Amino acid sequence: MYENQSKYNYPDLSNKQVVIAGGTGAVGEGIVRAYLRSGAKVIVLTRSSGSGEKLKKLLVDEKNLSSLSIVIGDYSSFHGAMSLAQEIVSEHGKITDVITSIGSWWQGKTLWNVSQEEWDEYFVSYSTAQLAMVRAWIPKLPKTGTFQIVTGGSGVTPVPHSGIVSMEQSALLMMANVLEKETQENRRIFSYIFGYINTRDRAIKKPEWVSSEDVGYIASLASANESLGSGQHKLFNQSYFKEKVAEFTDSK
Incomplete structure (x- = not known):
């Protein structure tokens, strides 16, 4: 089993149908698992049939895979x-909920040495994909639905030699803030800021780090708790995670 399920008290999301962009990635896998275990119907977007088949094989142990x-x-x-x-x-x-976990890590150059190709790939392409999802889905979501964005801590803490990633993630957080203001109480917008994440393919794992399924569990609680309003949430380690679990459940 990928994660000890007893750690989580999954909500009942059998009335939810969610779209997950980036669901075939290492973090996305945990998000998909959490929603499947919550009983939701899950639609994963991918640009590669190979990635989709690989995900299904990784999820073969899930009872709700159908x-x-x-x-x-x-x-x-x-x-x-x-x-x-x-x-x-x-x-x-x-569709009731949309979760985006789009992007990848890059590190290696000072900002003045970044090439046009690197800028286009790590800033322009990922920023465009995020806004494209906003344009496509925000008008279609119900008032009680959620648009949830998963991003990294380098959006709030500058990382030398990874400036274009820091810039993209910072822009993504501002996008979420603007969405919250523009939708007001007509949509629920969540953004999550994570540090290191334990995933299946990470060589080094630490118990104080959150896991990819922790990410998914928080997202599923946001979907379930329709009284929970928009907000930005830091989840840098297990202490932050436990606080958010309490917040997302106690406010019902």
Whole structure:
């Protein structure tokens, strides 16, 4: 078993249907698991059929695997994300929650040595994909639904030689803040700021770090607790995680 399920008191999300962008990644896997274990119908977006098949193999131990759908398509552009969203709603019906875990780590150069190609890949492409998901899904979500963004701590703490990632993640957090103001109480917007995360493929793991399924569990609690309003949440370690679990459950 990937994670000790007794650690979590999963909510009942059998009335939810969620879209997860980045669900085939190391962090995304934990998010997908949490929603499956909560009884939700889960739609994972991927641009590669190979990634989708790999995810299914990793999730073979999940009892609710029949509730998982893999949708192959391009969500990295405005047109692609919009077309994909329309296709999903037409085939699967109303989506209640969208979670984005888009991006990857890069480190190696000072800002004045960054190439155009690196800038385009790690800032422009990821920022565009995030905004494309916002444009495609925010108008389609119900008032009690959620749009949840997973990002890293380098968005609030500058990391030398990883400036373009820090800049992209900082922009992503500001996007979430703007969305919160623009949607007011008509949508629920959550952003999560993580430090190191224990994932299946991380060579070094530490007990004080949050796990990818911790990420998913927090997201599932946000989906379940419809009285919980928009906000930005730091989850740098297990102490932060436990505080957020209490906050997300006690406010019901």
